[in-house]
Amino acid sequence: MNNFTFYSPTYFVFGKGEENRAGEMVKRFGGNKVLIHYGGGSAVRSGLLDRVKKSLENEGISYVELGGVKANPRSGLVYEGIDLCRKEKVDFVLAVGGGSVIDSSKAIAAGTVYEGDFWDYYTGKPVEKALPVGTILTIAAAGSEGSPDSVITNEDGMYKRGASGEAYRPVFSIMNPELTTTLPPYQTACGITDIMAHLMERYLTNTKDVTTTDRMIEGLMLAMIEEGPKAIKDPSNYEVRANIMWAGMMAHNNSCGVGRSQDWISHNIEHELSALYDCAHGAGLAVTFPAYLSLVYKHDIPRLVQWATRVWGCDENKENPEETIFEGIKRYRAFLKEIGMPLTLAEVGGKEEDIDALAHTACYGEGGDGKLYGFVTLDEEQVKEVYRKML
Ligand code: NZQ
Ligand code: ZN
Numbered sequence: 576m577n578n579f580t581f582y583s584p585t586y587f588v589f590g591k592g593e594e595n596r597a598g599e600m601v602k603r604f605g606g607n608k609v610l611i612h613y614g615g616g617s618a619v620r621s622g623l624l625d626r627v628k629k630s631l632e633n634e635g636i637s638y639v640e641l642g643g644v645k646a647n648p649r650s651g652l653v654y655e656g657i658d659l660c661r662k663e664k665v666d667f668v669l670a671v672g673g674g675s676v677i678d679s680s681k682a683i684a685a686g687t688v689y690e691g692d693f694w695d696y697y698t699g700k701p702v703e704k705a706l707p708v709g710t711i712l713t714i715a716a717a718g719s720e721g722s723p724d725s726v727i728t729n730e731d732g733m734y735k736r737g738a739s740g741e742a743y744r745p746v747f748s749i750m751n752p753e754l755t756t757t758l759p760p761y762q763t764a765c766g767i768t769d770i771m772a773h774l775m776e777r778y779l780t781n782t783k784d785v786t787t788t789d790r791m792i793e794g795l796m797l798a799m800i801e802e803g804p805k806a807i808k809d810p811s812n813y814e815v816r817a818n819i820m821w822a823g824m825m826a827h828n829n830s831c832g833v834g835r836s837q838d839w840i841s842h843n844i845e846h847e848l849s850a851l852y853d854c855a856h857g858a859g860l861a862v863t864f865p866a867y868l869s870l871v872y873k874h875d876i877p878r879l880v881q882w883a884t885r886v887w888g889c890d891e892n893k894e895n896p897e898e899t900i901f902e903g904i905k906r907y908r909a910f911l912k913e914i915g916m917p918l919t920l921a922e923v924g925g926k927e928e929d930i931d932a933l934a935h936t937a938c939y940g941e942g943g944d945g946k947l948y949g950f951v952t953l954d955e956e957q958v959k960e961v962y963r964k965m966l
Contacts, residue, residue, distance in 0.1 A: 576785055576834035583828050585721050586747040589821070591813075593751050594711050597627045597669065598634030604707050604746040606667025609638040610660055612680045614672040615645065618713060621757050627671055627711060639663045644672065647849050647856070648679040650729050653693060656683035660706070670710040670745075674717025674726075674856075677710050681725035681743045684708045697727055698941050702740025710748045715755055715820040716766030716857060718773055718827025720748035728850050734940050735850040750824070752816035760807050764914040765857025767803040767819065771796060772841060772860040773826040778882060779838035779950035781875075789881075791831040795822050796886045800910060807914050838949035841867045844961055847933045847940075852924035861916035862923055865908050866964035871951045872900050879903065920965035927966060934958040 586603075588596055601609055609631060611624070618624045619642070631638050641656050659665070660683060670680035685705040686693030696702050702723075712720045719725065723743045728735045755763070774792045799822060805815045825831065841863045848859040872879045880896050883889040883903025892898045908918060917923050925933075938945050938955045947953045953961070 577782055577836070579833040581829065581833050582741060583721065583744065583830065585745050585828070587721075587750060587824070588747060589750045589817075591751060591753055593749050594623060594626055594754070595630050597709070597711060597749060598630040598632070598636055600709055600747045600749065601631065601636055601667055601669060602634050604667070604709065606636060606669075606707065606709075608663065608665050609636055609667045609669050610656065610663075610665045610680075610683065611638050611640045611669050611671060612644065612656065612676055612683065613640070613642045613670075614676045615643065617757065618671045621754070623711070623713070623754060624671060627669070638669075639665065644676045644679045646673075646675050647728050647735065647853060648675040648682075648726075650694065650727055650731070653679055653682040653686060653727060656680075657686040657693060660687040666706060668706050668708045670708060671713070673712070673714035674719045677708070677712075677717070677719040677745070678725040678727060680708050680710070681705065681719070682727050682738070685738070685740075685742065694729065696738035696740070697729070697736040700738075702738055702742045705740075705742040707746045708743070710745045711754075712748060712750050712820070713754045714758055714762060714766050715752075715816070715823035716769045718770070718823050720745060720750065721824045721828030726846070733850050734936055735846040736941060737846075748824075750820055752813055752820045755816050755820060756811045756813075758810070760810065760915060762855070763806050763810065764803075764916050765855040766823065767799055767806070767914060768857040768861045768911060768916055770819070770823045770826045771799055772857075772864055774799075774831070775864060776838045776842060776949075777832040777835065779878075780835040781950065782835040785835045788831045788833065788835055791825075793882075793885050795826055795831065798822055800886070803910070803914050836950075840947045840949040840951070840953060843937055843947050844958060847937045848920075848923055848925060851929065851933065854923035858917050858923050861911045862918060862920060862925075862965050863961070865904050865911075865918070867961050868904050868907075869901075869964055870957070870961055871953075872897070872904075874951045876900065920962065925965070927963075930959055930962040933962055
């Protein structure tokens, strides 16, 4: 296992009705003037936004609001939020929504206290300072409620980039699984796919002797395989929703990724899809991950055999281990199909003639040196091959 430091200071408040403690939490973490940031309307329609406002009012906390965050959040609204926070002297950003709202909130929180352009953070500058961010999560997926990351789409060119830093860890996250029961099945499935992908990105490691984190990852994947289809069939099942919601946090706050190298090539390849075609991130990953695995599995056959046998219950074919891996990939695809995910580029709006441009942006886009590094190193031609495997 590699040396590591791990600091995950987020205060989690989990369970039914806990969004009514938003005011208490903001006060606890020193907020006096809050920006409530939310998405395209689900939090308004469900009455959640009203409950959150009431909770702030009960604690005598004033607020301003900015809604309209789109899935795959855009730079334009971030600039708007920064202006608003400066004008209104906001000292706390409260995200009410999913990963897109949380990521937009993080970008606003950093940009408000930075003299330069917030986009600097999305081209490699570590995020060292930001207003405190609290979240009220409405979808189990991105894991941004516990992560030090944020992903924003630059509207000037429509490409997606991530920023990272300890200042991006939310000070608190309220997680009420009941809030996720209003999700359409497709969004629920996208979330489950993203959670699986966050686990896979960590499972694909080059570090040896990482039994503890391997077993944690396998356990979380098994839980998703068990609970995922149940959430699609019975969307209002609280216990199923609760298990998925906590798995989403555990999959990405890095408690099961410490001390080991990680991959993230599939996420880089996917980000070009959701930026260009505006498909859901989870849907893009459903198309990307099996395609990627079928290209890179040879890099570490014993690790992929371990994955296929332990996670997908495949029998080990000792004479032909590749067969075991192919069966694992087949079962992964079947699981994604069962929960309603797309499996081809065309299903997320992609076109074969875009592949050269997609691969080029993935490899040479802002900050890129022509290769993608992770479990393996891929050059532009190999990245094209991954996209071609999605056809
Ligand atoms: O905007 P509203 O109306 O709220 O609708 C949203 C949106 O259309 C809807 N929704 C959310 N909660 C709902 C609901 N609809 C009904 N009932 C509810 N309770 O769901 C749609 C998707 O929401 P979004 O926030 O986009 O989903 P998700 O949490 O999957 O976030 C995706 C974004 O996170 C980024 C992705 O790239 C993508 O931009 N990621 C962020 C990461 C991080 N910060 O650590 C890591 C991830 O790998 C990921 O890249
Ligand atoms: Zn993801």
